[in-house]
Amino acid sequence: MRYLREVLASRELLVNLTLRETRGKYKRTVFGQLWSLANPLSLMLIYTFVFALIFRIRPDVGDPSGLDVFALWLLCGLLPWTFFSTVLSVGAGSLVANASLIQKVYFSRIVLPLSLVGSSIYNWLFEMAVLVVALSIVGAFVLPWLPLVLVAMLLLAVFAGGLSLMLAIANVYFRDTQYFLSIGLQMGMYLAPIIYPVSMVSDVSKDLGGLLGSPITLESVFLLNPMVHFIEVFRNLLYDNRWPDPAEWLICLGWAVVTFTIGLLVFRANEKNLAETL
Amino acid sequence: MNDVAVRVDNVSKSFRMYKERNQTIKSAIMRGRTSVHEDFWALKDITFDVPVGSTFGLIGSNGSGKSTLLKCLANIYFPNKGTITHFGKLAAMLEVGSGFHHELSGRENIFLNGSILGMSKKEITRKFDEIVEFSGVEQFIDQPVKNYSSGMYVRLGFAIAINVNPDILVVDEVLAVGDAEFQEKCFQKFRDLKAAGKTVILVSHSMDTVEAMCDHAAWINKGTLMTAGEAAPVIAAYTDSYSHDG
Numbered sequence: 060m061r062y063l064r065e066v067l068a069s070r071e072l073l074v075n076l077t078l079r080e081t082r083g084k085y086k087r088t089v090f091g092q093l094w095s096l097a098n099p100l101s102l103m104l105i106y107t108f109v110f111a112l113i114f115r116i117r118p119d120v121g122d123p124s125g126l127d128v129f130a131l132w133l134l135c136g137l138l139p140w141t142f143f144s145t146v147l148s149v150g151a152g153s154l155v156a157n158a159s160l161i162q163k164v165y166f167s168r169i170v171l172p173l174s175l176v177g178s179s180i181y182n183w184l185f186e187m188a189v190l191v192v193a194l195s196i197v198g199a200f201v202l203p204w205l206p207l208v209l210v211a212m213l214l215l216a217v218f219a220g221g222l223s224l225m226l227a228i229a230n231v232y233f234r235d236t237q238y239f240l241s242i243g244l245q246m247g248m249y250l251a252p253i254i255y256p257v258s259m260v261s262d263v264s265k266d267l268g269g270l271l272g273s274p275i276t277l278e279s280v281f282l283l284n285p286m287v288h289f290i291e292v293f294r295n296l297l298y299d300n301r302w303p304d305p306a307e308w309l310i311c312l313g314w315a316v317v318t319f320t321i322g323l324l325v326f327r328a329n330e331k332n333l334a335e336t337l
Numbered sequence: 338m339n340d341v342a343v344r345v346d347n348v349s350k351s352f353r354m355y356k357e358r359n360q361t362i363k364s365a366i367m368r369g370r371t372s373v374h375e376d377f378w379a380l381k382d383i384t385f386d387v388p389v390g391s392t393f394g395l396i397g398s399n400g401s402g403k404s405t406l407l408k409c410l411a412n413i414y415f416p417n418k419g420t421i422t423h424f425g426k427l428a429a430m431l432e433v434g435s436g437f438h439h440e441l442s443g444r445e446n447i448f449l450n451g452s453i454l455g456m457s458k459k460e461i462t463r464k465f466d467e468i469v470e471f472s473g474v475e476q477f478i479d480q481p482v483k484n485y486s487s488g489m490y491v492r493l494g495f496a497i498a499i500n501v502n503p504d505i506l507v508v509d510e511v512l513a514v515g516d517a518e519f520q521e522k523c524f525q526k527f528r529d530l531k532a533a534g535k536t537v538i539l540v541s542h543s544m545d546t547v548e549a550m551c552d553h554a555a556w557i558n559k560g561t562l563m564t565a566g567e568a569a570p571v572i573a574a575y576t577d578s579y580s581h582d583g
Contacts (some may be wrong), residue, residue, distance in 0.1 A: 072452040079438050079449050086440040163435040165412040166453055235362045334413045335352065 062327055069167040073174055080178035095182040096189060099141050103130050106137075110254050118256040124199045124300040131197065134190050135297045136253040136290040139212075142183040143219050143286065144244045149175045150223025151230045151237050158337040168330050169323075172227045176220045183212070194297060204296045211292045217315040218285065224322030228329045231336055251286040285314040341424065342505050342536035343387040343410065348419035350380040350405055378560055379405045380416070385555050385565040387505075389424075392531055393538045394551035394568060396575050402560045403540045407431065410507050410538060425504025425536075428454060432509070433494030439483035443474055443493055446482050450497045464500045471522070472496035492519055499526050506530065508539040524550065548572055 085091045110116045111129035120127045153172040154161065161168060187208070194201045230236040252260065264278035281287060288310045295303035353374035379402045387393045395403045408414040409421060411429030436453045437446050447468055451461040461468075469475055472493040474485070482490060499506075527537055527550060541547050547554060547568065555565035556575045563578075564571050 071458055075449050075452040079441065079445075082445070083438050083440050159432075160436045160453070162413065163432040164453055165429060166455065232360070233362055233365075234360055331415045334408070 062323075065167055066169055069170050072166060073170045073177065076170055076174035077177035077181070080174060081181050084178070092182075092185060095185055099134065099137055099186060102137060102141075103134055106133055106254050116255055116259070119258060121199070121299045122301065124201075124298065126194070126197060126199055126298055128197055131190070131194055132294070132298050133254060134193075135294045136251070138183065138186050138190060139215055139289060139293050140248060140251060140253050140286065142179055142186075143215060143289075144248070145182075146176050146179045146216070146219040146223050147226060147244060148237070148240060149179065150220075151226035151240055153223070154227045154231050154333060155234070155337065161337060162334050168333055169224070169326055172223050172326075173220060176216055176223065180212070180216055187212070190297070199298070200300050201297055204300060208293070208296050211289070211296065211311070214311045214315045215289050217319050218289070218311070221315070221317075221319035221322035224319075224326045228325055231329075231333060247284075247286065250281075250284060252290055257281075257287065257291065285310070288314075340389050341386045342389040342391070343424070343427075343538065344420075344422045345383055345385050345387075345406075345410075346420050346422070348380055348383045348406070348409060348416045348421060349378060350402075350409060350414060350416045351376040351378045353377070380409070380557075381560045382419070383557070383562045384419075385562060387536060387538060388553060389536055390531065390534045391536055391553045392527065392551045393536065394547040394554040394572075395538065395540045395557060396542075396544070396547055396554055396572065397557040397563075398579070400559075401557045403557055404509060406557065407507055407509050407538070407540055423505055426455075427505040427507065428498070428501040428503035429507040430495070430498040430509065431507075433491050433498060434482075435494075437482050437490070437494065440481050442480060443469075443478040443482055443485070446493070447497055450494065451501075454498060454501045456501055464502075468493075468496045468500050471499070471526075473519075488516065488519070495523065499523075503535070505536045505538065508537065510540055510542065544572060544576060 085094055088094060090097075107130045110133075116129070118129065118132050121132075126132070150172045153175050154168070157171050161171075191201055191205070191208075226236055226240060260281050261278050264276045264281070267277055269276060270280070288307050292303045292307050292311060295301055295307075353372070354377045355372055355374045358372045358374075383406065395406060397403050405414065407429075408431070409416050410423075411427070411431060413429070413431070434450070436450055438449060441449065447465065448458065448461055452458070456464075469478055472489070472495070474489050474493055477485065477489065482493070485493070530537055537550075539547075539550070551568045553566065554568040554571040556563040556571050558578075564574055
């Protein structure tokens with residue numbers, strides 16, 4: 060409890076560091092904040108070309124929205140994923156990158172990884188706003204669902220924040236962490252239903268039956284990945300415009316709370332040794 | 338009312354001297370262990386009190402453990418044994434301008450650095466003019482700090498740190514920067530702090546500085562406290578020790 064109070068007391072610092080990141084990031088670029096869109100848009104173009112045109116992946120038509128645009132369907136899953144992956148990779152390096160500061164000034168160290176979550180949220184909000192405009196133009200009735208989208212974004216941010224707290228500490232002790240992480244994230248992108256719908260996994264799973272003679276199916280293993288559930292929630296809200304299954308909400312909430320709690324505990328246990336270990 | 342500002346009680350601090358350190362997973366697995374180390378005691382059982390309102394100098398030769406002690410005082414290192422208790426708000430200035438963002442302007446950096454040092458936005462806004470005036474960079478306050486000369490950089494950093502207005506200020510060898518005029522300004526600021534009943538703890542290699550500024554001092558040699566108390570006898574003991582050797 061005392062620890063949480065200390066973290067709360069440094070919220071102003073958290074805001075200032077977040078501003079430092081957001082203001083410093085695109086300084087002296089001609090396109091400024093637009094760069095935040097460049098990465099997801101280029102991915103969208105190439106994935107749409109490869110997977111919609113060449114592999115002919117056809118996700119279900121949005122129900123009840125009636126949307127049938129692969130590129131937008133893709134972005135509804137891709138934007139949460141790129142946010143998640145950015146938070147993890149910048150968060151993991153946050154303590155090592157600020158080593159000189161940690162060794163010279165005392166402040167609540169947790170603000171370093173958290174401020175990066177903050178600045179990533181800022182970029183993500185901008186990207187999502189553009190997506191919502193695009194969805195509305197093609198006829199999705201997405202506006203009433205926005206409050207719930209924000210809730211889902213918050214849950215994903217808490218989940219990613221918890222993971223990045225653990226990764227930041229791990230990276231101080233083992234610098235391999237960041238390289239493992241970048242491989243993991245690359246694989247994770249294909250293990251989550253971003254460029255293909257979950258229904259395709261269900262079909263394959265039915266054909267295969269129990270794995271190695273056990274009652275465990277491919278689909279049940281696939282669903283262990285928390286990102287599957289987060290992406291489902293985002294697609295339901297943004298693309299289909301309907302209530303996600305309450306069970307999905309609960310799974311997301313559970314992952315977010317558990318991960319963040321563990322992240323806080325891990326961070327707190329190691330915080331005092333940082334100045335020496337770095 | 339307590340007349341002790343900081344109580345250092347039986348403080349010991351060890352560092353691990355690694356003979357082998359496996360910071361990559363491959364080497365940790367190959368060698369079957371993460372590290373082989375020996376403890377090196379940088380501070381051994383140090384005890385002294387810093388009286389309220391004093392200017393306290395820590396002296397000793399290079400590698401004697403002064404800076405380690407200072408970092409313990411500043412909450413950056415945590416002692417293995419013993420406790421450090423401070424009565425009142427403590428701020429440390431171990432390096433000026435740490436945490437400046439080079440692309441941001443002086444103005445933005447004042448707010449950023451101030452909050453790293455523990456000031457609230459209100460406090461910074463109130464002291465903003467004073468900070469800018471003290472640093473003497475008025476003209477360039479909206480320029481990115483990467484365009485500052487090294488002197489301006491340090492002056493701005495110092496001006497922010499000194500305006501945190503703590504009860505206890507911990508300073509490491511940062512006075513050796515800036516031109517003579519700015520140094521005089523700094524000394525004046527320290528005298529003001531003293532007059533206001535604040536405690537200053539500083540590390541310096543310049544005996545002239547310590548003599549001129551400190552009323553109390555502690556001499557540390559190879560991690561052990563040789564003597565502590567009134568400044569003059571401590572300084573004399575320290576200067577004696579090396580003039581005899583040499």
